[in-house]
Amino acid sequence: MSDVQMADAPKIAAGADPSLLRVDDLHVYFNIRRGSLLNPRMLVLKAVDGISFEVKSGETFSIVGESGCGKTTTARSILKVETPTRGGIFWRGNDLQNLDELETKAYRTSVQAVFQDPYSSMNPRMRVGDFITEPLLLNLAMNRAERRERARDVLVQVGLRSEDIDNFPHEFSGGQRQRIAIARAIASSPQMIVLDEPVSSLDVSIRAQIMNLLKALQDTQGFSYLFIAHHLGTVRYMSRIVGVMYLGRMMELSESEDLFNHPLHPYTQALFSAALPDHPDIERKEVLLQDDVAAPTDIPGGCRLHTRCPFAKPVCSQVEPEWKPVGPKHWTACHLY
Ligand code: SF4
Numbered sequence: 001m002s003d004v005q006m007a008d009a010p011k012i013a014a015g016a017d018p019s020l021l022r023v024d025d026l027h028v029y030f031n032i033r034r035g036s037l038l039n040p041r042m043l044v045l046k047a048v049d050g051i052s053f054e055v056k057s058g059e060t061f062s063i064v065g066e067s068g069c070g071k072t073t074t075a076r077s078i079l080k081v082e083t084p085t086r087g088g089i090f091w092r093g094n095d096l097q098n099l100d101e102l103e104t105k106a107y108r109t110s111v112q113a114v115f116q117d118p119y120s121s122m123n124p125r126m127r128v129g130d131f132i133t134e135p136l137l138l139n140l141a142m143n144r145a146e147r148r149e150r151a152r153d154v155l156v157q158v159g160l161r162s163e164d165i166d167n168f169p170h171e172f173s174g175g176q177r178q179r180i181a182i183a184r185a186i187a188s189s190p191q192m193i194v195l196d197e198p199v200s201s202l203d204v205s206i207r208a209q210i211m212n213l214l215k216a217l218q219d220t221q222g223f224s225y226l227f228i229a230h231h232l233g234t235v236r237y238m239s240r241i242v243g244v245m246y247l248g249r250m251m252e253l254s255e256s257e258d259l260f261n262h263p264l265h266p267y268t269q270a271l272f273s274a275a276l277p278d279h280p281d282i283e284r285k286e287v288l289l290q291d292d293v294a295a296p297t298d299i300p301g302g303c304r305l306h307t308r309c310p311f312a313k314p315v316c317s318q319v320e321p322e323w324k325p326v327g328p329k330h331w332t333a334c335h336l337y
Contacts, residue, residue: 019054020224021078021111021192025087026051028073032297043297047073049248050087053241055192055224062227062235062256064271065245068296071228074245075194078226079113080104105138112190116197118181122169128155129165132184154183158213175206179213186217192224199234211237232275236260241329244268247296247304250323254330265332266309303335311336 028048035041048070055061063071076082078089080096089096091107099107112135115121122131132154133147142150152162158179169177178198185193195214199207211234217223229235235242236256243253244267252265263269269287289308294300300307306316313335321333 019090020057020092021055021226022090022093023051023053023074023078023087024090026074026077026084026089027086028070028077028082029085034297045297046248046299047296048077049299051243051245051248051250052087053243053250053253055226057191057224058218058222059241060218060225060227060239062229062239062242063245064229064232064235064242066230066271066293068247068293069245070248070296071245072196075113075196075226075228079111079194080107109135109138109188110191111194112185112188112192113194113196114178114181114185114198116200118177119169119174121181122177124169126169127165128167128169128172128180131169131180132165132187135184135188138188150187151183154187155180157186157217158183173206175202175210178202178206178210182210182213182217186221186223189221190223192226194226194228196228197230198227200229200231207234214238232260232272244271247294247299249304249333251305251334252330252332254327258327258330262327262330264326264330264337265334266311266336267305303333 026048027050030045030047032043032045033040034043051074053061063074065071073082077084084097091111094103096107129148129151132151136142136147136150148165151165155164156162160176160179160183169180172180198214199210202210214225215238218225225238227235227238239256241253242256242259244251244265246267251267252259252263259268260272263272266287269285270289273285273287287310290310291308294304294307300317302317302319303309303312303321306312309316315335319335321335323331323333324337326332326337
């Protein structure tokens with residue numbers, strides 16, 4: 001696509017905030033109905049319960065945590081699928097809640113997403129070219145021929161053939177379909193891509209190819225990634241900064257290598273203990289949590305990990321630990337520090 005065509009795409013003004021995306025004290029609660037028809041109870045499910053972080057230009061910020069920790073709800077809020085209950089999400093300093101229609105269009109052009117299962121988001125009767133060019137329909141300055149040219153261009157960028165534009169999704173393997181999803185995500189030249197478990201459903205060898213492709217695209221085109229994953233090796237390979245979430249809260253946040261070499265929070269240590277080491281000779285501190293994770297409708301008071309934590313002290317059940325710095329670019333929330 002020429003610069004002229006991209007200049008015609010909708011835009012959003014940059015505020016004074018130096019970060020590309022800033023999540024500030026984000027809370028996302030859902031009211032859910034439980035009990036019987038005659039005796040209904042309303043519960044509050046705290047999917048995200050007060051998290052803050054920022055994604056800088058050209059960087060990968062990863063969120064890691066077990067299923068149900070709130071990482072996908074965070075991603076959905078950033079994609080404007082969920083609305084914050086409290087707190088805010090700021091894009092180039094602008095609160096997403098306050099964007100007008102034109103600015104929302106610009107935001108949707110600037111922030112794209114790739115999900116775990118690309119096939120479920122593809123219409124099996126839609127040709128690949130139409131799937132890839134769908135986000136470009138927001139750019140009214142582009143005609144159909146220009147959109148198709150862009151689709152051919154991005155297909156080649158993700159390692160497929162420009163002729164694949166007229167094929168259907170079922171004609172591709174799982175790894176190729178993920179390449180098509182990436183082609184769609186980069187077609188509008190976004191600034192940030194939300195990658196929600198993008199390689200979890202792929203074989204190990206294909207997984208490495210897709211991660212290398214994502215890294216190469218970032219190097220050449222400067223995309224920022226918000227990378228959501230539960231596989232620690234993948235997170236370590238992809239990220240510069242990693243946040244560890246548990247029951248809707250950030251437990252620890254650090255530069256990737258520091259976090260993997262010196263995890264401080266008992267939850268991070270337990271998460272790493274439960275994963276296979278990169279090499280069988282690597283010795284690691286064994287930290288095992290007790291019981292199962294609490295329900296997000298019934299989060300324990302004090303430190304939310306205290307019912308499971310092997311290091312819990314009396315204060316842990318009483319007082320929620322503060323979020324504090326424990327090293328250069330390393331924060332945690334735990335009474336041990
Ligand atoms: Fe464990 Fe207490 Fe730290 Fe929570 S605050 S992680 S219960 S030691």
